[in-house]
Amino acid sequence: MKSTMRLYDVRLIATTVLAGVAVAVSMMWQCTAAVAYVDVDLCGETTDRPVLNVQIGGCEDLSHDLIQCGSKLPIASAENWNAPKITYPEAEADKFYILMMIDPDVPSEESPTLRYWLHWIVDNIPGSDLIDDGCDLTQTIMEYKPPNPPSGVGFHRYQLFLFESPTGELVLDNDKRGNFDFYQFIENNFYQFIENQSYDIGGLIEAGFQFETEK
Numbered sequence: 001m002k003s004t005m006r007l008y009d010v011r012l013i014a015t016t017v018l019a020g021v022a023v024a025v026s027m028m029w030q031c032t033a034a035v036a037y038v039d040v041d042l043c044g045e046t047t048d049r050p051v052l053n054v055q056i057g058g059c060e061d062l063s064h065d066l067i068q069c070g071s072k073l074p075i076a077s078a079e080n081w082n083a084p085k086i087t088y089p090e091a092e093a094d095k096f097y098i099l100m101m102i103d104p105d106v107p108s109e110e111s112p113t114l115r116y117w118l119h120w121i122v123d124n125i126p127g128s129d130l131i132d133d134g135c136d137l138t139q140t141i142m143e144y145k146p147p148n149p150p151s152g153v154g155f156h157r158y159q160l161f162l163f164e165s166p167t168g169e170l171v172l173d174n175d176k177r178g179n180f181d182f183y184q185f186i187e188n189n190f191y192q193f194i195e196n197q198s199y200d201i202g203g204l205i206e207a208g209f210q211f212e213t214e215k
Contacts (some may be wrong), residue, residue: 001206021075036177040214042159042208043074050090052160052209056110058082058137065080071211072155075147078213083120087134088207096165097206098123098189099137101158102182108153117125118180119158120144151215166190194211 001075041047054145056064067073101120105112121141130134149156171188173181190204 009010041212042161042205045070049205050088050207051074052162052207052211053089054160054211055085055087055088055134056081058085063196069209069211073211074215075149075212075213075215078147078158078199078211081146083137086130086160086162087139087148088130089209090134091130093126093128093131095127096123097125097130098161098163098165098170099125100161100163101163102180103149103156103158105149106178109156110154114178116180116182118142118177119147121170121172122151124165140143141170142175142177145177147213149213149215153214155214157210158210160209161195161205163190163204164206 003210038212041049041050044051047192051069053066058081060139061190088097091097099120099122100118103119104115106114120143122137122139123141124139125137147156147158171185173184173188186204
C-alpha cells in the first residue's frame, strides 16, 4: 500500500511539474513574440532584409527627397505629411502586397499601454506599381493618419511593414486605431505561415522602414 501511494505521489508531482513547465514555456514564447514585433530590424542593419523607399509628400508632392531609414524627423515635417509615397524596386510584378504603418510607443516607449497604434493599412497593392510608381494604393483598409505623438514623452517610432498579400480577404477585427492587436492580425491573416514554420515575424516581412519623431 505504501509503495502504491509513493508511486502515485511521484506521478502526481511529475505531472504538476511538467504542467508548470509547459505554462512557463508558453508565457516565454508569447513574450518573445511580442518583443520581436517592436525590435525586428527594419533598416537592414543586422539583416539583409530590403528597405522600403519612403518619400515625404506622397504622390501629390514629389518635390521632396527620400528619407533615410532610421531618421529622426522634426514633427513639423512628419505631422503635415500626406500619405508618403512608397516604392519597393525588389517587388515581384505579378504579386500583391499589404502595406502597414504602426506606432509601438503609445503613449510612450517607457509605458506603451496603447500599443500598437494603427496609422495605415493598404491591401492588394500590385507589385508592378511598387517597383517604380507607388501611387496605386487604392484598396485602403485604414486611412492614413500622420504621426502625432504626445508632447514631452520623447521620440516615437513609426514602423512600416510590407507583406505579401495572403490568399483570401484581409481580416481586420475592428476599426480601432489604439490597442491594435498586431499579433492577432498576423494570426488571422498568416495562419498558414505560422502553422508550417517556426514563428518569426521577421520571416513574414518582405521589406520594412522606420523613422522617429517627437513633440
